[in-house]
Amino acid sequence: MTETVLSVRDLIVEIPTRDAVLRPVDQVSYDIAAGEILGVVGESGAGKSMTGNAVIGLLDRPAHITGGEIWLNGRRIDQLRGDAMRRVRGKEIGMVFQDPLTSLNPLLQIGEQLTETMLAHLDISEAEARKRAIAALDEVGIPAAASRIDSYPHEFSGGMRQRVVIALALCAEPSLVIADEPTTALDVSVQAQIISLLRRLCRERGTAVMLVTHDMGVIAEAADRVAVMYAGRLAELGPVREVIQRPRHPYTEGLMGSTPLASRGQARLRQIPGAMPRLGRLPDGCAFHPRCPKAEDRCRQNPTPRLDADQGRAACWFPVEHKEAAE
């Protein structure tokens, strides 16, 4: 059950620019086990989407992987090129993007898009593929799937389209699904439907999921473990309940404090001063130190302690201590 599906080690993504080489992803390591949902949170520019795109091999030039390893089911995939990568993508890794309208081809009926994917990756006949496509649509909760299969994407609402995208991502039975902000464009009630669908399907099939989002609430409800990213680096990694209730990195703590909560009423929100630094102007030492209330000389000079995939919670010299008796 707990076999590791995806294993990322010291991943570095760089973008060469005229002035400097930027590092949107800097030495990120994590594992995802079968049937597990790993939430990746962070603010815009933290490198969370970039990490997902690196895994599936969809980095936009000139961004490219310059260091580290990506292993999928015991096979190294970060060096695969062209056709070899294309076979992994879709077959072994499914992808759900934020905008369901742009991730479907508007000129093809959804049935065609589903069967095309299956025929490309599975060894089945066209009739069989169509049968499976109907079953897949039925499974993601599209009513009257057999008649809707010949509809075009524009005939569906936003929530229904995202269901089609999920069916598309899962139809070749991948072992890993990367969901990049899958519900950000959707209303709350539809978001709840999509999240519960994603969770149910992955649990049933034992698919590993990397759920990239900026919404802590979604993470809290859906994820098993959570990785918090800041300025391209992992700030904290741990079980979701631990990270949310007892954050150890000052950044995670600040993030929790700035989220309006029912229990806090209308009390003033705790705010993190300043903003995330731009990639070209990362400070020395810990990237968070200019905004950190606890920063000392050590933080300004030395890079933060390494956060390995299997041990350690927070990449911080002075992690937040929590009294066990709290609450």
Next chain:
Amino acid sequence: MTRPLVSVKNLTRVFDVSKPWLNRVIERLPKARLTAVSDVSFDIPERQVYALVGESGSGKSTIGKMIVGLLNPSDGVVEVEGIDLSRETDPAKVDKVRSDIQMIFQDPFASLNPRWKVRDIIVEPVAARGGDTKGMAERLLEQVGLSAEDAGKFPHEFSGGQRQRICIARALASEPKLIVCDEPTSALDVSVQAQVLNLMSDLKDEFGLTYLFITHDLTVVQHMADRVGVLYLGRLVEEAAPGTLFERPAHPYTQMLLAAAPKMDGFGREVEPPKGEIPDPINPPPGCAFNPRCPLADDRCRSERPELREVEGSRVACHYAERALALMAEAEPA
């Protein structure tokens, strides 16, 4: 009893979404009308924060635009300081009220002219009326937490949160009484959202402002609002103080919305996801618009539209609000 600053009465807005004339003739299509806002009434007392919440297509932004005068109502009245902007004929009065209303938009990238310096952007509402603007931009920038030197820069030199601060400074320039905020923090990250929300509450106390807060984010509403109106398909379905609304929602739609919202302490929570989606606003269902998704709906809901009525301190548009409340109390673990 003091007069509320804003008074909205039976506000309705219908958009004509028909195909062009020739298509209608050839394809024999009838005219299509979309009722974005239907018979909405509420008051905003001075120095209060009134929040309108709803999902996409609920008409919340349309109401905001009608209050600032960017759209005219199809029916009903918006009175600000007792003056109806769309019918008032005395230009002096209209001008006075106009300068008392300002708006902040969702996208701080689209709402600042990229070719203007920040100084010119901020003083524009005052300069357009021929007011004295010397030193004003610098003073306002410091008030919203930026520095006076920023006045000489262009919008592209700022981040999203800083741009939203510039928008707030511009809104403050004409010393308004009412600021209509249409999703002011939806485009911002959480930590930046916290900064902007804190700034907005500080400014409210300092200048005695009144906010109309339009948003889909329930946590923001809970944090900011003095009174909340919940919209569904262009109609007000429930109105209450935030404490009451979040603890004892009386309308089945509000209950569904609150249950669906992700919670920070809802680890691995298994919720029954809401059924169905918002119906087509061009052909809304008869009776209560929520009836196809409502667990309590019966024949009465499918034929007779519920009016807003008082139920335990809230205004609720539901035939069975009492039953909904009782069911809710039962479901709650003791």
